[in-house]
Amino acid sequence: MLIVLEGLAMSFWLLLICVVGIAKDGPVGLVNFYEKDAQERVVELGLTTKEKIKKAATISGIALIVPLITAVPAVVYLLNGVTGFWNCFIQLLCIYMIMNLFDRFFIDEWWVNHTKAWIIPGTEDLMPYVNGKVRIRKWVASLIMFPVLAAIIAGVIQAFT
Template identity: 60%
Template sequence: MLVVFEGLILSFWLLLICVVGIAKDGPVGLVVFYEQEVQDKVVELGLITKEKIKHVSIITSLALFLPMLTVIPLTVYFYNGVSDFLDGFIQLAGIYLIAGLFDRIFIDWWWVGHTRAWIIPGTEEFMPYIHGKTLAGKWIGTLLGFPIVAAILAWVMQLAG
């Protein structure tokens, strides 16, 4: 039950980052999540600079991955009381898969794909924004990448302690 709750917390964290990221400048604020062709078009339209995209990329990467790679494993091992590799792997993978599925289904498919919230005027020719190789890569990253990360972190936590 804790795993589900922690997966939902991580999902909420991702949602919060997205909401804050688009609050001021709309979806241009998180154009870093779009394909390179969309980023280039937004720069060409004068809506953002390449420097600002790079800055936002660093901030969002830190906001997303630091908690994911530190807080979540520490929570699993110290709060949930996990002491072995298999339990750690299962809990970490469960949390990451819940958040990953939330990202793929709620954020990518519904929010980005079926609402107007993420449309950047002048880039409509690139819609749908998430398609083809990017979509496949995101699903592979969620279904295979997150369990691999969970295994590595579970292994590291075992070595540490």
């Protein structure tokens, strides 16, 4: 049960990053999460610059990755008291995958593809922003990236305990 709550906490963190990211400039503020064609169109329309997109990508990337490699392992090791590689790996992976499911189903499928919150005027012809090809790429990347990340972190924790 604790792992589910921790996964939901990371899902909330992801949601918070998105809400803050679009608060000032709307979805243009996080256009770095869109495909290249949408990013290029937004620049062509004068809504942002390549430099702002790179800056948003850096900030959102740090805000997402740092907790994944620091806070989640700290919670698993210190709060959950995990011991052993496999126990650590499984707990990390469960938390990561809960967040991933939230991202794929709530953020991508519902919020981005079925509400007006993420529509950037002048890019409507590029919708859905998270199309079939993008969905497959995100699922494959997540199903490879998160187990690898969990294994590396579990290995590091095991090596130092």
